[in-house]
Every structure is written in C-alpha cells, then in structure tokens.
Amino acid sequence: MKPETLTLAKKTCKMTGMEQKTNRFKLVAFDLDGTICNTLSDIASSLNRTLAALGFPTYSDEGVSSLIGKSIVYMCKNAVPQDRFEAWTDVRDGWNADYAKHLCDTTVPYPEIREMLHALKDRGITLAVVTNKPDPHAKKMIRTLFPEGDLFARVQGQCAEYPVKPDPTMLDVVREALGFTREETLYLGDMDVDLQFAKNAGLTCVGCGWGYRGEAFLREAGAEHVISHPLALLEIIDTL
Numbered sequence: 001m002k003p004e005t006l007t008l009a010k011k012t013c014k015m016t017g018m019e020q021k022t023n024r025f026k027l028v029a030f031d032l033d034g035t036i037c038n039t040l041s042d043i044a045s046s047l048n049r050t051l052a053a054l055g056f057p058t059y060s061d062e063g064v065s066s067l068i069g070k071s072i073v074y075m076c077k078n079a080v081p082q083d084r085f086e087a088w089t090d091v092r093d094g095w096n097a098d099y100a101k102h103l104c105d106t107t108v109p110y111p112e113i114r115e116m117l118h119a120l121k122d123r124g125i126t127l128a129v130v131t132n133k134p135d136p137h138a139k140k141m142i143r144t145l146f147p148e149g150d151l152f153a154r155v156q157g158q159c160a161e162y163p164v165k166p167d168p169t170m171l172d173v174v175r176e177a178l179g180f181t182r183e184e185t186l187y188l189g190d191m192d193v194d195l196q197f198a199k200n201a202g203l204t205c206v207g208c209g210w211g212y213r214g215e216a217f218l219r220e221a222g223a224e225h226v227i228s229h230p231l232a233l234l235e236i237i238d239t240l
Helices: 003-016 040-053 061-065 072-079 082-102 113-122 135-145 169-178 192-201 215-220 232-239
Strands: 027-030 126-134 154-158 185-189 204-208
Touching: 027 169, 040 061, 040 072, 040 082, 072 082, 072 126, 082 135, 113 126, 113 232, 126 135, 126 169, 135 154, 154 169, 169 192, 185 192, 192 204, 192 215, 204 215
Parallel strands: 027 126, 027 185, 126 154, 185 204
Antiparallel strands: none
16 A cells, blocks of 8 residues: 555544544543532522521521532531531431422533533443432432433432442442443542542542632642643543
8 A cells, every 4th residue: 555545544544533542541430519510509598598497697609618528417517506516417407308409490510511521421431420419419410400311320429328528438339330440430520528539449530620629729639630621621531
C-alpha cells in the first residue's frame, strides 16, 4: 500500500470511529448533591420549614451549605439549637418527610451534566451514583431528573446497611457488584469528604469545582485533579 493510501486509511478509520482510544476507566461513580445536581435550595427550604415548625431559627442557603455533605444526621444535629440538641431527631424526621415532597422543586442538573453523562455512556463507560443522600431521596431524584432510566447502572444512597462517607464500604459494594476493579474506577465529587471517600476506597478521584466547596477549597484539601466544568471530565479520563 502506498504511503498516501495508508494515511488516507488511517484518517478514514478515525472519521468512522474504527480507531478509538482505550480508556483505563470503565466505571465512573458520582456524588449527587453539588456534583450532578444543584440541590441546595430545596435542601435548605425543607430544613427551614422544619426548623420553623419546631420554633427554631432558620438558615440562609449559604449556612445550610456548610452543614451538608457528611450526612443528614450531621446536618440535623448541627442545625438544631445546642440547648435543644435532643430535638435533632424531630428535625431529621420532619426534614425527611418535607424533602420527599419537595426534592425537585428547584433542583436541576448542572450545565453540561447531561452531555457529559451521555458522552461517557457512548464510550461504553458504566455510570453509578454513590451518595450520602438518603437512598429513597437519591433514587427518586435520579428517576425524576433523568427519566431515560438506563443512564446509571446503580444508584446507591445512604441506608442502614452501609456506613456513611468517608467509610469506603458503600463505594466498594457498588464497584464490586458492577464487576470493576479499583484501577478501572473513578469517583467524582465536590467536597473534602468525597476526596477521602475515594482515597479510602483506593480510587482515583476528580474534584468538581462547580460544586458547593469550589476549586480552591478542593485543591487545598489535597485534590490532585479538579475540573471547572463537567465536560472537562472527558479529557481527564483520556489523559490519566
């Protein structure tokens, strides 16, 4: 074959998708709040309605942002006035009931999230959600906002069966159930607890700078990889 013919054949293969880069990562697992979806306003509104009903002070969205990420128990224990600490279970129960009705009032996926998720799927990469959000809320949110139904192979939220982040059990269970090694798995999250979660699970972690803590915070917390917008994850996957 003449050199110019060989060159043309290579170009044709690229154009038709016959020549593709083999990705190291076969599974990408995502945090949910502050990573896939901007959930802050609905979380804060449910918390404030619950606190107000109990006669407790309410919070700004920024104040609530500082309370979320670790667990709902953590949020409620730190939201309740400390001289009424025993009432945190009432806040938890009230928040859960209210949020179940209002979790998608204003919540939407971040810009570029849908495009990024579908691009990963088109590459044959399996997607999962692993979050400290209570499991029923996480599953309902994904069903509501991503009605295509087959985008995520598994959605796993916090439940009594598994400890919360940064304990790696929940992430290990999902990864093993889907049949992937640690080396084949990447985790994306927006908080320091996500960095520690992935580290404890032995996974590569990418921090998302559009989330609740921001790029500077994630880098200071030790993130090796931080992206400023979702579609940048495709380049990260190609280069790691």
